[in-house]
Amino acid sequence: MAESLVSSLLEQFASITVQEAEQEIRLVIGVDKEVQKLKGNLRTIQAVLDDAEKRQLKEEAVKLWLKGLKDVSYEMDDVLDEWNTAIIKSEIEKQEKAESSPILKRKVCSFIPSSLCCFRQFKKLGLRHDIAHKIKELSGNLDELHEESAEFGFGIYLNRDTEVVARPTTTSLIDVSDIVGRDKDRDDLIRKLLVLGEGSEREKNPYVISLVGMGGIGKTALAQLAYNDDKVKDHFDISMWVCVSELFDCCKVAQAIIQEVEYTSPNITEFGTLMQKVKSLIEGKKFFLILDDVWTEESKEWEPIKFALKCGAQGSKILVTTRNEKVAKMVVSASITNLGKLYEEHCWLTINKIAFDGMDENQREQLEDLGRELANKCKGLPLAAKTLGSLMRDKRSRQQWKNILDNNLWEFEDVQKGLLASLLLSYYELPSAIKRCFLYCAVFPKDYVFSRNDLVYLWMAQGYLDLEQNIEMEIIGEEYFEKLAMCSFFQDFEKGDNDDDKIITCKMHDMVHDFTQLMSTNECFTICVDKELVIDWKSARHLTLELYIETQFPVSIYNAKNLRTLFLRYSRIVLFPLDLFQHLTCLQSLSLEFNSFEKLPNEVEKLKHLRLLNLSRCFNITELPEMMCNLCNLQTLNISSCNQIKKLPQGMGKLIKLRHLLINNCYKLIEPFPKGIGRLSSLRTLEKFIIGGINNIGECKLGELKNLVHLKGSLVIEGLENVTNVQEAENAQLKNKIHLRELSLWFGRPYENRRGENDELVLNAFEPHPELESLWIYGYGGTGYPNWVMSLTILKKLELQSWTKVELLPPLGNQCFLESLVIEGAKSMKKVGIEFLGIESNRKKDEEKGSTSTSFPNLDSLIFEDMKEWEEWDGMGWEKVAFQNQF
Structure with missing residues (x-):
């Protein structure tokens, strides 16, 4: 964890020079030398951190030294963040000036005395001087730590051969009576070993089975049960047990296989000769090989052994045990079993x-x-x-x-x-950046249900997901999450309904949770307010405070000056403590989910480092404070299910670092968004976008979507009935939103007196990217159908609601990926014609290709509802229409 902190600091120091050049300012004379000195010390310390982090478990002095290093590192991070915040505020000021009219700027400038301009320059100089002073002080503290590190005699690990915890070597020997609760798992595994695979799996030789699970779950014990079963012994000509452990060395594995067969250690070291020897020993024989405790994910290390083992007789089996599901996929397992917990x-x-x-x-x-x-x-x-x-x-x-x-x-x-030994082995395998993300989970209470996205946003807020070769932070976070899941640090997965089988939520085993808390002692805490708070507040960085009873807010938390995360859960406090934010100014993540207070105080603007603010399910909040818009570092704002909020603050456009605006289930949020949303060019998530009327100057217009090119997932656009200029719809440039997958267009209530021609022009100008998967359009008043719908080549779900003037449907039968179709409230439609099935257009294509097409080949559900004038459906008897009809 400390290693990742130091790496992050080095990157930030490296960027200071660039930022100075862009801002055309310099730090106070002499500080550049201090920065270079800091970087040198950090690099030296970074080289020995691997040794230090492993020795801390046995040496108290090393543990204290690491704590000191973390404290200084956190302070450095805060100082650098002050520097970056000043630059961001400068960018916001430039944007606001650029957007104001030239005439207004001239008028304003003419009234600004030159002394005020001097004051601004003096203020900037004062800020630089303050930062310079802090850097110099921290440099002295790091000097001391650097000198102390030499006294400890830390070693620099150039490889992974040195471990504090030695990996146990496993054997095939076992006392069957020692294993409890694995009867069903044993029977299932033995069945797989004794029968050939099904279908194409029968062709695989050898047939690979993998057992996957966290350390201590019983993978090796289950493998031993199968290996020693009499039916298994009789089924195979040769049985071999090889404990692979950390380093997958082909030569060592081959030597172990030979020793298992010949009962003597081979005097062969040459790689090619070893492979030939393995082939000659198993050729034409049905073998059973167990490779226990495999860690490598590199297929190039596995391929030579796999090739040598192909000469075994049909029905040969390999059983791999691993903590990492990625390993199971690397060895091309025909069967993967994720071993579960015992009762x-x-x-x-x-x-x-x-x-x-x-x-x-x-x-x-x-x-x-x-x-x-x-x-x-x-x-x-x-x-x-x-x-x-x-x-x-x-x-x-x-x-x-x-x-x-x-x-x-x-x-x-x-x-x-x-x-501890078992978990440490898995922990030390993680890259330093992922270690830090893993240990952060100690801040959550036991049995907490993690949301995949929320966890990634929190890691991002703490600066754990630094950009790598222009890869987005969210993508890096997804990869880290997958790595931890595959290494069995997470469990109890809930997956989404989509085809990608993506994990949505999960939990952490209690023992793993205890381990994270042990490894982050004095940094991460979960406490209940009804218990006595005995905490080293100076060291506390991440805190979950649970308030299940009506009580006063514990003011002792004000002593946690260095706190970076605060989760305040289930609080019944109606009035939020106004002075809280004056004390906890280092906060980067603040979650107030499920709280009872009615108003977030203006003092929230003091949290200049804040990246994440979670107010979801705060059902009593009626509005967001305008001062919140001064949180220029904010990346994630979550107000989901805040049912009383009616509008967003006017200054939202100042949150130029905002990446995720989560506003699902805010049912009263119906007022148009404020002008300036288009400045938020970093937005990835914008679940709803409400357009204002043409005469309302302070409200956002459709064209503000133009700069939001990074939008992902789903987007709802409301207020389209207010769009009178088709150019606005074209300016939105939805076609450039290549990562949008779901789009909902709301034209408002279908009033009869609204001009349908305008709706038609607007909708036609709205062409989204062709890879859209879900489309929902409500209240459309036109009579025609937008041409671009048929260009949505992978559309899976389509809902058309309250299309009161449409009389004909387009050839939707040609949408070969369409799974769900809803036509509701088409009150003017009297006939669903044969053109709906796409028969005519398909017939021409079939004649050209000499083939026969099927309408709606993947449709699972078709719903027609509220069709008051519907009299006829032409084409229902066509034998190749296959779908479920609901009326």
Whole structure:
């Protein structure tokens, strides 16, 4: 985590020179030397951080040194953020001046005395002097840490051979009676080993099966059960067990295979000779090979062994165990099993078997209730049950058992050796940037349901997702999330309905959560206000505060001057503490979800570092303060389900760094957006866009969409009945929004006296990008159909509601990807003609190609509703129409 902090600081220092050049200003004389000195010290420290972070678990002095480094690093980050904030504010001022009329500018300038201009220059100089002073002070602090690092004798790791925690070597030997709760998993695995695959899978030889799961879940034990099963032994000519561990060395794997077959260690080291030897030993034989604990994701390391093993007889099987699903895909698994948790009863049986061994019946009865509580702490993790069972083996009194139940289990050395070692191995495999994202999860309470997107936005707010080769922060965050999911740090996945099988929400195993808290001690906290708050507030960086009862806000939190994250959950505080933001000025993420207060104070503008503000489900808030628009670093604003908010602040255009404006389910947010939304060129998420009337100067117009070229996902545009100039619709340039997938166009209530011709012109000028997947149009008053709809080549969902004047439908049957179609409120339509099926247009194409087309080949649902004049449907008898009709 410290390594990633230092890397981020080095990048920021490198950018200072560029920013100075752009702003045509220089820091106070001498500070550039301090900056270079800081960079040099940071690079030296960065080189030894790998060693320091591993030694901190055993050496208290190293742990304290790392804490000091993190403190200084955070302070540096804040100073650099002040510098960047000043530049952003300067950009906003330039934009506002450029948008004001030249006449107004001349009038204003003529009344501004030259002394005021001098004052502004003096203010800028004062700011630079203040930053320079802070940098010089921090440079001195880093000097001390640099000198101390030399005393520790830190080593520089150029490879990954050195580990604090050694990987255990596994074997095929096992005591079957030690394994509880895996009967069904064992039977399923054995069935896969004894039968050939189905369909095309039968052709694969050898047939690869993968067991995937977090450390301690029981992958190796299950593999041992299968390996030692008598039916499996009789089924294969040769059985081999190879513990691969971290480094996938083809030569070592080949040597292990040879040793398993010949029972002697080969005296061969040459790669080609080893491969030939493996081939000669297994050629024509049906073999079973277990590769336990595979970590490599590189297919080039796997291919030579895979090629050598192809000469085995049909029906040969390879079983791979891994913590990383990416590994299972790399080895081209025909079957992947994600190993689940044990039931609590099975954890209890494991503890019972180990801990109560040698106890008399009376002792067992006295301790059973506590043993079951201990089993609950295991949360389905077999390794936890075994480790805790071993820990309790020599403890005979209830008080001893209670002491362990009431204490943090990580304090016990026996537990650390088992669980901590297992998790550390996976943790050390992560790149430093992903480590930091992983440990951030310690701020959430246990059993918290993570939203994938919310987690990425939070990482982004903390500066964990720095740009890499112009890759967007959100994409980097998605990759980090996938990596953690594949390494089994997350579980209980809920996936979306889309074809991409994307994870929407997940949880973290309790033991993994405990591990994150251990590794981020004194930085991340989750506390309830009804408990005594005993916290090192100076070190606290991330805090979740749960207020389940009506109580006064705990003012002791004001001492957390360095806090960067605050989640205030389930608060019943009606009046928000006005002075909170005066004390917690370092906040970068503020989540006030599910809170009862009615007004966010203007003092929120003091949070100059704030990147994320979450007000979702604050049902009593009626408006957002105008001063909030001074949060020039804000990236994510979430007001989803704030049902009382009617409008956005007028100064929204100043939030030029905003990337995600989340406003779903804000049912009363019906007033047009303020003018200036078009300045928010960084926006990726804009769930709704409300257009103002032509005569309302302070409201945004459709053309402001032009600069929002990065919009992704879905967009709802309301107020299209206000558009009288077709040029406005063309200016929106929806065709350039290449990442939009869902579009909803709202023409307002279908009043009879509205000119349908104007709606028709506007809609035709609205042509979106052809890769749109979902389209919904409401209240359209035209009689024609927009030409561009038929150019939406991958459209899956189409809803046309309240098209009161349309009498004919276009050839939608030609939309080959269309899955859902809704026609509702077409009150003027008397006939659905054969042209709707696209028969005529298809017939011409079929004649040219000599083939036969099918209308609506993928349609699952067709709904016609509220069609008051509908009398006839021509073409319903056509035998190749296949869909479900609902009326």
